[in-house]
Amino acid sequence: MSLVAPPANRQIAGVWRSVGRLLRLRVLIWVGELRRASWKRKIGIGFLGLLLLAGLGFSSALSWFLLRILKSPEFTRLIGYQSGVLESIPVLIVTATFVGILMTSFGVLLQVLYLAGDMDFLLSAPIPTRAVFLFKLLQAILPNFSLTLLISLPVLFGLGVTTGYNWLYYPLVLILLSGLALAASGFSSLLVMVVVRVFPARRVAEVMGFLVGVLSFVCSQSGQFAKWADIAPERAGQVVRLTASLDTEWSPLAWGGRSLVYVGEGRWASGAGLFVLSLAFSLGIFLLALGAAERLYLSGWINVQAVRARRKHAGRTASVTSQAAPWAGIVEKSIPQALRGILVKDFLVLRRDLRNLSNLVMPFILGVVYTVVLLRSGGEAPLGRGEAPELFNQAIRNFMLYANVGISLFVSWSLVSRLALMSFSQESLSYWMLKSAPISTFQLLAGKFLVAYLPGLILGWGFVLVMYAVKPGGLGVLAFSLLVVALCNTGVAGINLAFGVTGANFTWDDPRRMAGGTSGCLGALISALYLALALLLFFGPVLYLPILGLPQFVAQLVGLGLGGSISLICMVVPLIVVRKRVPRLGEN
Amino acid sequence: MTSILIETNQLTKRYGEKLAVDQVSFTVHAGEIFGFLGPNGAGKTTTIKMIVGLLLPTTGQVKVTGYDVQKEPLQAKAASGYVPDTPHLYQKLSGRELLRFVGDLYGVGSAQISRRIDELLRLFDLEAAGEDTIDSYSHGMRQKTALAAALMHDPKVLVLDEPTVGLDPKSARLIKDILRQMANRGAAIFLSTHILEIAERMCDRIGIIDRGKLIAVGSMDELRLLGRGETSLEEIFLNLTGGAEYAEIAEVLQ
Numbered sequence: 038m039s040l041v042a043p044p045a046n047r048q049i050a051g052v053w054r055s056v057g058r059l060l061r062l063r064v065l066i067w068v069g070e071l072r073r074a075s076w077k078r079k080i081g082i083g084f085l086g087l088l089l090l091a092g093l094g095f096s097s098a099l100s101w102f103l104l105r106i107l108k109s110p111e112f113t114r115l116i117g118y119q120s121g122v123l124e125s126i127p128v129l130i131v132t133a134t135f136v137g138i139l140m141t142s143f144g145v146l147l148q149v150l151y152l153a154g155d156m157d158f159l160l161s162a163p164i165p166t167r168a169v170f171l172f173k174l175l176q177a178i179l180p181n182f183s184l185t186l187l188i189s190l191p192v193l194f195g196l197g198v199t200t201g202y203n204w205l206y207y208p209l210v211l212i213l214l215s216g217l218a219l220a221a222s223g224f225s226s227l228l229v230m231v232v233v234r235v236f237p238a239r240r241v242a243e244v245m246g247f248l249v250g251v252l253s254f255v256c257s258q259s260g261q262f263a264k265w266a267d268i269a270p271e272r273a274g275q276v277v278r279l280t281a282s283l284d285t286e287w288s289p290l291a292w293g294g295r296s297l298v299y300v301g302e303g304r305w306a307s308g309a310g311l312f313v314l315s316l317a318f319s320l321g322i323f324l325l326a327l328g329a330a331e332r333l334y335l336s337g338w339i340n341v342q343a344v345r346a347r348r349k350h351a352g353r354t355a356s357v358t359s360q361a362a363p364w365a366g367i368v369e370k371s372i373p374q375a376l377r378g379i380l381v382k383d384f385l386v387l388r389r390d391l392r393n394l395s396n397l398v399m400p401f402i403l404g405v406v407y408t409v410v411l412l413r414s415g416g417e418a419p420l421g422r423g424e425a426p427e428l429f430n431q432a433i434r435n436f437m438l439y440a441n442v443g444i445s446l447f448v449s450w451s452l453v454s455r456l457a458l459m460s461f462s463q464e465s466l467s468y469w470m471l472k473s474a475p476i477s478t479f480q481l482l483a484g485k486f487l488v489a490y491l492p493g494l495i496l497g498w499g500f501v502l503v504m505y506a507v508k509p510g511g512l513g514v515l516a517f518s519l520l521v522v523a524l525c526n527t528g529v530a531g532i533n534l535a536f537g538v539t540g541a542n543f544t545w546d547d548p549r550r551m552a553g554g555t556s557g558c559l560g561a562l563i564s565a566l567y568l569a570l571a572l573l574l575f576f577g578p579v580l581y582l583p584i585l586g587l588p589q590f591v592a593q594l595v596g597l598g599l600g601g602s603i604s605l606i607c608m609v610v611p612l613i614v615v616r617k618r619v620p621r622l623g624e625n
Numbered sequence: 626m627t628s629i630l631i632e633t634n635q636l637t638k639r640y641g642e643k644l645a646v647d648q649v650s651f652t653v654h655a656g657e658i659f660g661f662l663g664p665n666g667a668g669k670t671t672t673i674k675m676i677v678g679l680l681l682p683t684t685g686q687v688k689v690t691g692y693d694v695q696k697e698p699l700q701a702k703a704a705s706g707y708v709p710d711t712p713h714l715y716q717k718l719s720g721r722e723l724l725r726f727v728g729d730l731y732g733v734g735s736a737q738i739s740r741r742i743d744e745l746l747r748l749f750d751l752e753a754a755g756e757d758t759i760d761s762y763s764h765g766m767r768q769k770t771a772l773a774a775a776l777m778h779d780p781k782v783l784v785l786d787e788p789t790v791g792l793d794p795k796s797a798r799l800i801k802d803i804l805r806q807m808a809n810r811g812a813a814i815f816l817s818t819h820i821l822e823i824a825e826r827m828c829d830r831i832g833i834i835d836r837g838k839l840i841a842v843g844s845m846d847e848l849r850l851l852g853r854g855e856t857s858l859e860e861i862f863l864n865l866t867g868g869a870e871y872a873e874i875a876e877v878l879q
Contacts, residue, residue, distance in 0.1 A: 375729060474727070
């Protein structure tokens with residue numbers, strides 16, 4: 038007896054039926070999770086839904102506003118160019134959608150194909166293999182595609198309305214964008230497989246998290262460097278011309294965008310031809326990529342290199358005491374062995390986990406941005422119209438002397454808070470090693486305190502010294518600034534470490550979640566309030582006592598006494614309050 | 626008479642309404658390997674966690690080398706080594722760095738740490754992987770690293786939760802040999818296992834826990850006297866914990 042394969046059309050129907058079943062199961066799981074979720078989470082999801090609707094409204098309004106500007110004669114006069122600007126918008130949006138889906142689906146596909154851990158289960162189930170891959174690709178693109186539509190649809194539909202395009206334009210927009218999204222995800226799946234063949238999937242995810250985090254943060258802060266007043270009409274014209282240059286003869290993405298314009302304008306023959314060509318091209322790429330990805334996955338091609346590449350060399354960074362550095366002896370004598378062990382271990386773990394680095398590098402970037410902004414302004418007090426009382430002007434001049442402390446503290450506060458809040462949670466499931474070891478609560482808290490405090494101190498002092506080198510002041514100002522940074526951070530570390538103890542969660546694996554939650558928010562909020570109070574006590578006397586005729590150095594001593602006291606109190610008291618919780622951590 | 630190194634007295638742990646461990650009392654002497662058996666969810670891991678100071682008992686007392694784990698935790702912990710059932714280790718440390726960290730925590734001298742790390746890595750055949758981060762280790766390698774970490778400070782008491790799970794026969798044999806050598810040198814070994822053959826061959830005395838209660842303690846001969854003529858530990862265990870009827874079900878399924 039021989040097995041006869043079912044006809045092709047029945048096979049295809051079977052594939053789509055299975056995809057539908059898998060998608061339905063996914064939705065059921067999501068609904069079930071939502072039903073079982075806490076009220077807090079339900080409210081959060083509801084809020085997110087409202088936020089998306091608001092985003093859609095905002096995106097529509099912005100599109101309408103921008104299209105009005107682009108169509109206005111004033112704009113044409115300003116840039117001296119308008120021909121083809123509006124017609125190039127669909128090409129721009131289509132290209133942006135394709136590139137956006139290509140980039141965003143990479144991360145999601147990496148997750149669903151390699152890190153979710155359900156591929157073996159699905160492939161061993163009586164479901165067509167093709168259906169599993171189709172389902173995974175759809176799962177990867179659906180959320181990103183929906184978000185992309187939130188931005189692209191208002192623009193494209195708005196363009197249709199303002200230009201009076203034919204009704205057929207609207208459904209074709211949706212069909213074309215869907216086809217392109219599928220092609221982009223197909224490309225992305227192949228890219229994922231090539232990358233995973235060289236590097237382990239988890240490592241790729243870590244590196245991506247780091248790069249995306251840093252890039253998005255740099256982009257968000259780069260606006261600080263822009264001099265908006267200097268934007269000339271020629272530059273605006275250049276941007277518009279650059280947009281129009283995407284509309285090239287041989288780009289399949291341009292064919293798609295142009296086909297929409299032609300159909301909208303009623304140029305049926307050329308519109309339909311380009312549309313069919315573009316859609317066929319997209320679907321062809323998708324099917325080819327799908328087949329190739331499936332074959333590569335099932336042949337085990339990806340796993341061959343991954344197994345060899347999995348070994349990661351840690352390098353010789355065993356311990357501060359094991360190295361023959363001249364300071365090793367001093368460190369050995371000044372820091373108890375158990376504390377030293379915790380410090381070395383935590384710094385190695387923090388440095389090696391890229392997900393940590395993307396979190397911890399933010400304060401540094403922020404510091405560099407604001408230092409550049411401050412130095413570019415010359416560090417001088419704004420003169421205004423010169424009507425302010427002399428007392429106020431003097432205080433402002435005194436304040437500007439210590440502007441470097443403000444930036445240093447902001448940067449180090451951000452770093453110390455994060456490190457202190459995650460100090461216990463970062464132990465994760467390995468906490469048993471610390472808990473079963475013969476170390477006291479005091480030693481454990483002291484070790485964790487130093488892990489949070491020392492990097493912030495080094496970073497804060499680094500900024501003070503760099504800014505002092507660029508714009509030197511008196512030595513007294515430098516010494517005072519260094520002491521303020523050192524003392525202020527003790528309080529920040531103490532408060533946040535206490536919240537790190539109360540909010541410790543050893544089931545979290547991703548360090549980016551560890552400084553969040555209720556404890557994280559409260560810690561950041563209360564330490565920010567403490568910082569404001571401490572700065573008032575440190576700088577109040579320094580700004581005003583010299584005006585009353587007291588020498589600067591006496592004012593600094595008074596400031597250090599007052600601010601230092603509150604800093605030390607805020608370091609010690611929260612830790613005393615939570616010390617009894619420490620031995621019970623990890624029991625649940 | 627050898628000295629008592631582990632002593633539990635009416636040890637009880639309650640999670641809300643659920644009684645996980647119910648008034649468990651036993652002793653483990655120096656030079657003895659004590660096997661702790663029980664069905665899934667019987668309270669083995671909870672008991673072990675209370676012995677090594679990871680969980681606070683609701684009532685009762687645990688003493689390790691004469692120190693009360695609740696009142697003198699540092700002394701008790703300094704004397705014991707622990708290998709959990711799932712060896713969650715710091716993924717981003719290398720095996721060598723992890724052992725150094727453990728040596729620092731347990732106050733082993735600097736010169737001794739380096740020597741001991743080399744010895745243990747060689748013993749467990751981890752020398753080649755010593756500089757690799759633990760996230761690249763297989764389950765067996767992690768299990769061996771966890772055992773090496775527990776042996777770093779040469780403990781008087783070694784507590785192991787399912788130590789041979791996931792190990793290849795060679796590694797499992799190595800661990801059994803190490804445990805026997807440690808016991809011969811006067812250490813107390815407390816191990817939980819589901820592999821009754823290991824318990825029967827290795828352990829000097831065996832405790833059986835079921836639904837939180839310690840239902841039998843003694844040597845193999847003493848356990849045989851408790852039963853109804855059974856000779857193997859498997860039969861004794863199944864009769865005591867009520868699992869014998871499953872054999873009939875299995876026969877019906879065949």
